[in-house]
Amino acid sequence: MTQAIDTSIYSAVTSAIQAEAQRILSEGQVSAVVGYAPARRKGSAQPVVITEASDAGKLIFSASCVNNLAVYLTKAKKEIPKNGKIGIVVKGCDLKALVGLMGETQLKREELHIIGVPCAGVLASTFQPDKALTTETIAPKCRECDAQLPQGCDFVPPQQPVTQALEKKYAAEIARLEALTPAERWAFWKEQFSKCIKCYACRQVCPFCYCEQCLCDRNKPQMVETSPRPAGNTAWHIVRAMHLAGRCAGCAECERVCPMDIPLNLLNRKMAKELKELYDYEAGFEIKEKGPLSSYDEKDDQSFIK
Amino acid sequence: MSRIGVFVCHCGENISRTVDVERVAAEVGKLPGVAFSTDYKYMCSDPGQGLIKKAIREQRISHVVVAACSPRMHEKTFRKAVEAAGLNPFLCEMANIREHCSWVHEDREEATVKAIEIVGMMVERVKKNRVLPTITVPVTKRSLVIGGGIAGIQAALDIADAGHEVVLVEREPSIGGHMAQLSETFPTLDCSQCIMTPKMVDVANHPRIKLYTYSEVEHVEGFIGNFQVTVRKKARSVNEDKCTGCGVCMEKCPIRKIPNKFDCNLGTRPAIYVPFPQAVPNTPVIDRENCTKFKTGKCGLCQKVCGPGAIDYEQEDRLIVEPVGAIVVATGFDLYSITEKPKGSAIKGYGEFGHGKIPDVIDGLTFERLASASGPTGGKILRPSDGREPKQIVFIQCVGSRAREKGISYCSKICCMYTAKHTMLYHHKVHDGQAYVFFMDARTPGKNYDEFWRRSIEEEEAVYIRGMVSRLYQKGNKIVVMGSDIAVGVQVEIEADMVVLATAVQPRIGADSLAQKLGISYDKYNFYSEAHAKLRPVECATAGIYLAGVCQGPKDIPDAVSQASAAAAKVMTLFAKDQLEREPIVARVREASCVGCFACKKVCAYGAVEEKEIRDRQGNLIKVVAYVNPGVCAGCGTCQATCPSKSVELDGYTDEQMVAMIEAL
Amino acid sequence: MQNFISEQNLNTLLDKLIAAGKRVVAPRLTAGTVLYEPLQKAEQMVHDELPRRSAKETFFPVCEDIMSYEKEGQQVRLTDIDPNSFPETILVGVRPCDAAAVPVLDAVFSWDYRDEFFLKRRDKTTIIGLACTTADDACFCTALGLSPADPKGSDLFLTPVEGGGYTCETFTEKGEQFIASHGSFFSGQSDAKTLPLAQPQTDKFDLKKVKAWLDEHFEDPAWDSIATRCVGCGACAFVCPACHCFDIVDEGTEKKGKRRKSWDACGFWKFTHHASGHNPRDQQPKRYRNRIMHKFKYYDDKFGQTLCTGCGRCIRICPVGIDIAAIVEEISKK
């Protein structure tokens, strides 16, 4: 049964974000604030970079503030002026990505002013941004969120999100696929990957795809076929999932932005699940110097090795 | 366009018996890029190699594939041949059609088809091979030796005698280490000081040894052949250039009751002191913690009595940078103290033996000081508590060692022998005394070692009891030792006057932090790890750093000296050439696409990856990228497989080469 | 006058065409997403949803082979693709915004170089348009002078009527021929009223004014504020009915492989990346500027048309909410 999700705190959160942005910009603590602003379509929001305190009133937080803004701070995005400290508005899931980027020496904590958002959830898709947030329209990642209140930020509005336990869709879907035969799983992914048109939206929004030259854009040697055909598409998504294994923080932006509705986050969640089981690793709010695939333990499982 | 030459070997009949070599040569000759292909009876023979050289010259061959045995057998042979003909040796590859084909298959057709495919793979690979110039690294022919015990002294003397400068750094005010504390040494019972002090003097007088005592290694940068070592020379408060070592300052110092660490706190020393009379250098140091001048600002007596005016209260620590090409680590050991648990130690104490509580329960090193002619008792075995001669003495072996449940599972190796020695020294000095030894096993491999041990029982009348001591307590003037004799199966109780514990040998406290400065690895006990337990026992995995003595694992004096000389030999091998040459199979970073995530650095076991700043012409920092030091890189390629953007490539095993092989299938 | 077809007749006709070996392409559900794809059965056709990708791939495939090569010894064997082998296709249920883009594509693919791959496929395709009954606030065809009932680009155009079925108009010889060959499925005039059509809200843009501003403002701070947020994916170009840039790559091994032509997008960093390493469009706003310039200025300069039909797809799918309608409206007000 569809139930509404309580997002009543978002207007108070919006005011708090505006006040904080106004303060840090006017006090000269930061050179810019990356946040969300409303756009033309009803209920819509889009990423915005403000550099003037007088623009702080443009910032909002709503259920259509889906983007993980961490992507704007990575090397792959050179457009944001990175002079001095930058303010950024993050949900708990986005903050995990920031933390991951710090562990990979892409960001320095002292160069950020992090405005954390108490979050009750956001929309799964913004094709229709004016939809109300309900148990139907909420993003699947929010159904299994453990980070409604970001920790370790410079500022978090005091509001407490009202949350309710929802069925974990990724876990259920992973379990469903795991129960299939390899041939059935292959058929499932083949159909999904065949839709892919290699628009690379998944890569471009991913905070961890910060490589200035993607391995898959290489042609000497060509590790992955670039043309949008089933073979190259499959290779691309396998390689991407592997590169994100142990790094992905679970913002699920890849899946949200996929114009072909490929359930990409399933791959990332599956890998996260395996790495949790194998090496007790999970993305979180604590900066870790080494990820599970850049470290080892002499006693690691090797039951699969003859 | 490459002009590849393929040379198929019959290996007598080893290959041609199962593989149709003529057909292999003919089929491979049709592959795109192959300009010449032939077969020959013995390709590795002189005429065979001549065939290759001739083809390179006459057929303008640009790349070579030799289809023969395993590259582990003859890769070097053929690469040399190719080089002799003017090609870069790394443009030659071997296709293994013997070990991996003709010898393991019987069906001629199958084996021939497989051989053609194997050669085809190598043809595609060699097309992508690049000219790799030999890597040369300049070598600074000076060495650093850390630790002035017998191992460090030996290594320093050997290297210096070979004509190279040595910087010897010792933490204590004098070199000598533990060996200087010993009385007599097994298995010959020669006086330790008699054989040690001349070597110490040699060090002091050696024109090529620069000695820093009362100094520590602060910081190490660089790599094999090119280290920059920062040494902290602690303030001695005595000007070494002016001091003549007359000793008047020590005589006049009013503070006299400071326990002497060199004598295991059995004797005392003044606040300005040399640790022992034969110290090298014979320059005192002021113990600022105990000196009245430093504590209250008054006194200053030593300065007043010092003729040459060497006393300098204002002296400060100095940091000195020494460029060196190699480092020998010889930091030695500490005895596991069962009274004072070292900070952070995972080892559980042995409270039951009363060490630290019962004054006449002492460790082996303390016994050495008691037995030493230069010790606090002048060589008489006397009880620390009342100065009486002990008539019944109990030695307990394996205290700490080989006790997994207490945290140390290794054998300390020297205790069996020194305990045997102690029983002898005791017997020599206390003729009417009786020595008992509780032991688990006697481990006496070594030249004249077992004979020595037997002598302690057979001639020197020590009573060996196989079993453990369960309890020990003070009863009036005596120490009651209760244990079991498992050989006979009875409980034993001895009323002893003194108990000597053979406590475990362990690495110096702080060995781990030095290892981190050096970038070398260490085990869970903090013993430094050698590069290979059997075949590279004196080298660290980090190139240019070598190990000597107990810092690598428990050993006795001859072993420590042997390892020190071996380490010195390794250093001399390194110094034999002006340039360090190495196989150019090393990783290289493509700075243009490196995003500086340093995943490579995280997985590099050799510390070969450094951070490099890229700046524009105005000097503004553009980005920080990885840099692989070719002098340090071992060429495993783990970095490349880890790099998300494939911005680091292992020469000789590039993605292009490996993918070309896969695509040839 | 045969200008009506019932829903049932349409389905029967399509099934008959499919059975006859014709390729019938229409909106249908594929792995959870509505796309223009070949039907196996007429009933698969989805009538009330704008497909996620446009209909352009019928003539301009996502990826197609244009040649294959094989090396044998020192010889190389090349095999060309024969454009005559392209299948005859009925593209049905095409939205006006998708159909209107077809003449726009025709212009560029037959201009200085006649692209046989596009033109042959185009030639072999009959386009049956379908009027829209729904629209959302991303739709803006009306702002560009088109409408939910605009037959531009269609050979045949269907408009749904009350009580089911469609009125049908022909606009080309191909359309007339189609009715002539399948006359039995069509009937005479019905008096049924057409269903209420969709009414996108946006007012008509003053495209002259937009172009005039673009003519003068290649360099302008506005580009930064418009597109700093752009993350540089190709989603907008790939769902666009009018974008037509493509890349040609050789894929395969040393021994054999293919030359392939596939969609490309000006949003990609790689799009203008030179072999030297230099990139004239080194920042994302410059790349996005090209998208707007191409659509509302360059294409107009060359072909007198706008390279946008207002389908709103790029607005809906943009990961960072870039709204081309809002941008053009803003420019028109400058």
Add this chain to the structure above:
Amino acid sequence: MAKEKVYMHAEKQKHSFEPKIIAFVCTWCTYAGADLAGTSRMQYPANVRVLKFPCTGRIDPVFILKAFQQGADGVLVSGCHPGDCHYIAGNYHARRRFAAFRKLLEFIGVDLDRLQFSWVSAAEGGKWVEVVTELTERVRAMGPMNEFKELALDEQWSGKLDSPELKEAYNAI
């Protein structure tokens, strides 16, 4: 005993399908182990093609993917036993990497019976023979790995060609 006999005196059997097996091995342990199998004249199926790497740490998961795409029916990755790595820890890193990668492939629908990992030391010629023989026989029984091959021929609908000649030319590739 019986097992060894099979390897040493393998009766020549003709099979309708001979799988293509690609082995990625490290040079110090497994390559040397395979050499030892040769010098000991052990016999094993001729299906395996060996690619030598300095260390298992160098083996990129993409190579495994590439091998399947290039038509491998089975893939073997083999290196030094834990603790024996010539490069200290390359095999430890590889172990984690492949533990993760095989889970990913399994999730995508690759039958893991086609992907074998092993530690074969320079002294284990016999183990090399055992590993290669077992994998070859298992994969032979499974039949060809068609998934990637079919995928390589698959096209988006709009790029598909129907002419029989072209199809034939295509299938040949």
